[in-house]
Amino acid sequence: MRMRSTFLPFSKPSISEAEIADVAEVLRSGWITTGPKAADFEQAFCKYCGAPDAVALGSATAGMHLLFTALGLGPGDEVITPSLTWVSTVNLTVLAGATPVFADIDRDTLMVSAETVAPLITERTRLIVPVHFAGAAADMEPLRRLASQRGIPLVEDAAHAVGTEYRGDRIGRHGTTIFSFHPIKNITCGEGGMFCSDDPALMERIKRLKFHGLGVDAHDRTVQGRNPQAEVVEPGFKYNLPDMAAVLGLGQLARLEQFIVKRAELARRYLELLAGVEEILPLAVPGWPFRHAWHLFVVRLDVDRAGMDRATFMAELKNRNIGTGIHFRAVHTQKYYRETMGLPQGALPSTEWNSERICSLPLFPDMTREDVDSVVAAIKDVLR
Structure with missing residues (x-):
């Protein structure tokens, strides 16, 4: 690559x-x-x-x-x-x-x-x-x-x-x-x-x-x-x-409506290219009627299949000139709230599972389809 x-x-x-x-x-x-x-x-x-x-x-x-x-x-x-x-x-x-x-x-x-x-x-x-x-x-x-x-x-x-x-x-x-x-x-x-x-x-x-x-x-x-x-x-x-x-x-x-159209186009490209990548789990589309504004493109890393944790995955993408984000680390796992609230591990199972695996991929209106292609190519290279 x-x-x-x-x-x-x-x-x-x-x-x-x-x-x-x-x-x-x-x-x-x-x-x-x-x-x-x-x-x-x-x-x-x-x-x-x-x-x-x-x-x-x-x-x-x-x-x-x-x-x-x-x-x-x-x-x-x-x-x-x-x-x-x-x-x-x-x-x-x-x-x-x-x-x-x-x-x-x-x-x-x-x-x-x-x-x-x-x-x-x-x-x-x-x-x-x-x-x-x-x-x-x-x-x-x-x-x-x-x-x-x-x-x-x-x-x-x-x-x-x-x-x-x-x-x-x-x-x-x-x-x-x-x-x-x-x-x-x-x-x-x-x-x-x-x-x-x-x-x-x-x-x-x-x-x-x-x-x-x-x-x-x-x-x-x-x-x-x-x-x-x-x-x-x-x-x-x-x-x-x-x-x-x-x-x-x-x-x-x-310009918001044209932004949303472009974001949706890029998101569709991501979903198409990531469909066969078993280690990457995009979010589900809710079942009720709605229009997605595609503020973020969030995926979850299947750490077992990938053979690496999220931090390693994100670092390897950065080494390939791809920026990422985390939205979000669960609040109750942050130092202050961990120490003051003391919620036991497993108290919020779906929250905690995602908190350890979520990763936001690049998504903004000035991106091109070729940018999406390069992100997915880098992901595949990291997972190799």
């Missing part, structure tokens, strides 16, 4: 010259913090996903923090979420003084279900946080029904699901949903997030908390800025998204 002469990262944002020009125009305008572009981005995002209201933030983590604050989560409260996720939700739970409760996942979709969540609900459960994984949609109807029957708030972690659809609707149209615009996501602001909800009272509180607890938003078109007479209604934070990031998000959002 002929090795690649250049390194292929597992992810890379697709930034157009037009988007660079838009950012430069904002920088020259003199208004670079939260202003008209952030408001335009919120409106455009609502139109795209069908959400009745949205607020742009500095990150998805900021959105989760604001939600926890709005719900008043604290000691004695429990938050149900998967362990196979990024650590931010669990970190925020602990920092609030509440207790994370981990639901196991389906072994092949990597997502929780109503069946895995229901047995964990107690009178202390204050929030359920399912995660849409890698661009696929979790089965939300049973989860929403369960949460409604028990009177428990539910928020969808849609950090991986910008552009994902579930039963004909885009994620974000119903309920409360938090999105991420980190550089590896399907669209990026550099850093950023969006909080969507159909709960007007919750949205009013989130908008207030995101900017110092002021009783008005950070930008009011009627006064060309923030009302100088605005009062602090309650203590708040500084989580607003600046215009120079929002304008990038606007440009990216306009």
